[in-house]
Amino acid sequence: MVSPASDSHQGKLQAWFQFIAVSVIAGVVGAGLAIPSVGVASAGAESAVDIFQALPAELEERPLAEQSRMLAADGSEIATFYWQNRREVPLEEISQEMQDATIAVEDARFYDHGGVDLQGIARAVVHNVLSDQTQGGSTLTQQYVKNVLADNAHAAGNREGVEAATESEGTAGYARKLREAKLAVAVENKYSKDEILNRYLNINNYSGSPNVYGVEAAAYRYWGKSAADLSIAEAAMLAGIVKNPSAFNPERFPEQTLERRNVVLGLMLQHEKISQEEYDEAVKTDLALDIHTTPNGCAAAGNMAYFCDYVQRVIENDAAFGETKEARQDFLQRGGLTIKTSIVPDIQKAADKEVKKRVPVGDPSGAGHAAVTVEPGTGKVIAMAQNRNYAVAEGEKGSDTQINFNVDNAHNGANGFQVGSTWKPFVLTEWLKSGRGLDDKVNATKRGYPASSWRYEGCEGYPAAWAPSNAGDGKGSSSMSVLQATKSSVNTGYAAMANQLNMCGIVETAMDLGLKQGTGESLDEPDKDTGLVPALMPSSVLGTNEVAPIDLASAYAVFASGGTYCRPSPITEITDRDGEKAQLPDAGCTRVLDEKIADTVAYALSQTFNGGTTSSLKISAPAAAKTGTTNFEVGHTWLVGFTKTLSTAVWTGHPDKSMDWRTNSKGTVRGFVYGATYSGKTWQAYMDKAVKHTKGNTGFPRPSGTSGGSAGGSSGGSDDPAPAREQDGGNEPDARGAGQDAREPAAPAQEQATGDDGGAEDSAPAREPENEGDGATGAPGLGG
Template sequence: MAPRSTQHARRPVFRLLAAFAAVSAAGGVLSAGLVVPAVAATGSLTSEGVDIFNELPGDLGDRTLSEASTITYADGTPMAKVYDQNRSVVAFDQIAPVMRDAIISIEDDRFYSHGAVDVKGIARALVSNAGGGSTQGASTLTQQFVKNVLVQQAVQEGDSEAAAAAVEHEGVDGYARKLREMRLAVGVEKEMTKDEILAGYLNVSYFQNNVYGIEAAAQFYFSKSAADLTLPESALLAGMVQNPAAFNPVKYPEASVKRRNVVLSRMLELGKIDQPTYDAAVAAPVGLVLNPSRQGCLSAGTAAYFCDYVVRVVESDPAFGATPEDRRNLLRRGGLTIKTTLNPVIQDITQKAVNDGVNPGQEVRSAASYVQPGTGHILAMAQDTTYSPDEDQIGFTTLNYNVSQAMGGGIGLQQGSTFKPFTLATWLKSGRSLDSVVASPNKGNDPYSAFTACGQKLRGTKPYTYGNSESSSSGSMTVRQATANSVNTAFVSMEKQLDICDITATAQSLGVYKASPSKNFLTGEESLDLDQNPSMTLGTNLVYPLEIAGAYAAFAAEGTFCKPTAILEAVDTNGNPLQVPSADCKQVLDVNVARNVTEALRQGWTNGTARRVGKSEMNGRQVASKTGTTQDSQNVWFAAYTPRLAGVVWVGHHQGVKSLNGARINGRRVGKVYGATIPGPIWAEAAGGSLAALNAPKLTFTDGTNDGLRTTAPNGKLRVPSVVGRSVSSATAALEAAGFNVQVSRSRVSSTRVDAGLVAAQSARTAAAGATITLTRSSGAPPAPRPTATPTPTQTSQAPSPEPTQESPDAQDTQETPDDDE
């Protein structure tokens, strides 16, 4: 007689074996319901087994599988896959019939004839395992599906113990696991058809090499979809399921072929294929056509940095989920398809231009971003490095110089004179002109009190000293000339006549903030607000190329700023659209202000600091440009735009503060470096090549010098933006942005052109800076005129008397001269 301790240890095994027996006795019932009737078994131990089985949970729970998300270019071509598990879920009819036959033949040839549990298999396993060995065999495809789903659930929840328990084979735990599978399998077959279970099994199965599911396996091993698999390919993949590591065709081709032929033999035996078909299949080579999918953005080639930016957008934007974990899981498990804004043609041309200008593999770096005016769509993002976490090699890095630190970039870059257009726009908003004359000494030395920020004189013990970098001057010049030739001292003179907080507001309305947080000197708080000091207008703030490209795109779009956006649309695994971040386009500058900025920057291209840049590449296209050079040429920039395309190029060292002057670039020693020296040609090659490749028309800017389009009118007053037809709130915002005060009349006027409630008239079209503009709202169309009386028969020979002439119902509209730009 066995010792008591041994008897005690064996009792759980006997109880579980009894449950197996109860299940076997109830065999025909299992496929019809979730509960095993007690009358189906006899004996107290067997009844106890029924109780054990009935007490187990019958709901498998969430069967959603972790699925790879696909990031595409704007034309829909794939860019990269992002995933925890490389899987693409497909439906039953998207799997080749021969693949379905192969997996059933080798794993469960009676799948369509038995219930969730194979009673014959259970009986065979009970006999085999009664001696105390591990549980063997008897698992149906449904049970295997259950086991794999349990493993996936545990993995997704980070529960390693649950994942291990789901595949336990030994002793009591093995029997318990098997019994639980059976109970859950009964529930699954009550909810799903056999076809759905088979598809689910093939979707959840692991195929080695970080490949999950039949679709990803077909793509990885044979570069085709699961629907197109041939018989030998199907048999090879079906054979892998039993032991993916041992039958990995990449590492063990002979073993995988041997296993494939076992599957084919079983298919022949079951009558799924005939002898000639079998003979041809076993004679076929492995036939791998590998299509490895590297994890995430490493596979995106020249778009890898942009791809990384897209991933960070999804993981940080609340549009994709309430918490960072929710957003990460949605991206890496949700099977999304994310169509981005990146144009593959422009991207390739831009990457080539960047590499031509600054060859990869040297310490000097270059980065470029291009944005579409009017939409904010990021069309290209390139830099002369290879996207890689292996940063020990020169030119290998994951650091994206185009974007902020929060989005994978660095601490930011000083932008030099590419900031000056924001000061210029503020100058024009204040009612001043391009033809205003300002002081432009060669050097300057001013006390801080000469500058105003938020209405207060700046305080500083040392004077602010400055000079010219890209040009020299003494005396005075117009703002137009100062912009074209990038004269630092002239812009500081302009800055002294403005409020630095107003300049900050202009830049930030165009999306330009600091690349990383710092303390605001006015508030003492951590923020991304630009540092407000006298050197601001010369571009000493740390920014990044993408936001500068977005700001210049707003100039090209006549004052409409759109946040640079990377995502056009996103759909979930079922094709349902998801909300994506908005470009939030809005008019932030008066049209005339933007046009005057463009006029000044065009002269920089034609006869200013960029006069020697890219004329042949741009092939006569109109360009507005601004060069930028920081102190000692540590960073050099070129920012420019056409009506269709805005872009920025930066060149500098990848770390530390170091001058480019005298550096060795592309194998030759360079001299003094400016924005037009290296970045300018890169910009022109990329922009000119892209527009030519797209066969884009040669659009022209609306010239701010034409009569009626100047910020200042011929009488010396400011032009007042036309706001007729706008809502009161929109009109007020536009007028206040242009430097005017606003009041709304209590009276209303009728108008056939303007809907009721909108602005029907404004009191002036030219006015002094700060003047009050009165807005009058529309009351809608006037009543219809009274009908004329029908003449009686006795009056037909005499013309009726006309009604008294009335003033035209639109008289008050026509009294105002319409804007020249309407």
């Protein structure tokens, strides 16, 4: 058994050998820097100088990883992102107490040496020979160099480089110190002492759970304050942590940290950084921690979490922010960015409230319910909500998910959902582009169309025999105006229209308006399993295409803006840590429709509020809208509508599969569910609040020069002349009541849901009938 005395003797022998080794290093440094030194043999010195001169002479300093902040349109903070939790600040924003504590404990001669302190090395060696406790001889500048080398290696994922930068034992340890010594001198030649101190205070690891880096983040973590406001005791605690951030973690080891802090206070007194009175007062205090969390990522973004995730995916996916995904992630997590976004908190709050009120989070039906709003003419994403809790990992089924129902697969969304009759406006657009008008008559009776009757010009066709139906198997008029077919969403009327058009043209028009598959692929891309292009099949007229809600909202915004399409754009500005603006991806705002055609479609959709499928969904501003209902077996329903300033898509359905709500006996969503039943009610309640935050909702009059006359066709009745047809701001139910359209069955009373302000929702979805439903026999998942 080795005695303590023997251990002490061995330790002093090791210290003596360390003294010899460090003396050699000191000699090398001295020779290399023309600093007088003694005790080094001439030949050895010359050899050592050669080695020293071969070492790197310049420190590579990459920008430190720093927090990025995401802001809403009003400047409020949404989220922070970081690889290391750090916020750099200039020296003038760090308290003098913090500066003094750091110098006292790390390098009392900091302002007296040139980066390598030979006097300090000699003193440390003598101390280590005579004492059982070791003392370092590295200067603050050398420690800064070590931190930079380790940080560079860590950022590059080079574990061996990190170990090499922090090696302290044997020959490798002395080699590291030699390299640090030379680089420290280079740093001293490059920066002033205050600049070096500032950089040191911003790079340090100040422990914590999780770790915080730099004194500003540390001050916030432990006391919720700025580094400028640190007291003597607080500064001493932080300065003491640096020696061993793991051992002196104040959250895990407060007693050890307190003891270490008091050592620093003693050194501050010894080096006359504080008075005896200040020391006596500070040493009596406890750590007084007041832990503040800086969330990392979107999980803490509240009702903006899904929007936050969408912005994150936009940055990670777009080459404007870096050549590779890894580079783009670094840009976000290390760049110290300020990301200003387009989301409007008051409008977002309304969207989140109404979506979750209509179909609550965790509703036993399992129904997904989502809403997204874009600004016509700019593409700015104003609001984005869904009835789920945002979770980084999939949690409780029906309650927690990271999947964003509003966006496409490329942006962490689903693969889109069948759109039903919300597709009809694109058929109408092609109808108008072909030179036809709203008052043209079509044969809307139920009939079959042979495969040979479908036109495909300019693309590969997928003709098929098709015999579409209306909901309830009702009969359409043999002479129905296109406007009336639009107002009442008559499937057979739109089938007759599409049969006169080029199917390739309908798809091209939809693509011009920004539509793509929810997978992110082009609408004309064949299905990988079947080899077919769903958008080119006759049944696509009734909405078999699977599209993300944000893309539908953006497409409808073209009608609101008079023909201009803009890609959805959630980011308005990004500035880096130096205040320089980053290049943003262009929204690509382009005129894609003749203004008169866009205005005519907008006018036609505004008439759905005038005796049409959205009559009970009026809001306090002029609006235009279209309901969408797929086959009941598919179970997706929509309301996509707009004012001059806001275009909103609301979707209801099962996010994972088709769901026949008629067979569902649990939760809110059940029975005969149409576009106006849930999606429509949410759209109405939300948009009625949202429009109060915008100006310029002037409505959609009928453009002059379009074919006029009675729009009622053989269905009877006529439309009022524009602009009297515009919204009157009322909220009364459809005057025609449950008997409006025998083609669509009334929904049972069990479909009631909680209405606005706790009142009962209108219980008769028959007041919102929509001429949608069965579609073609044998077409699974067909939207009506």
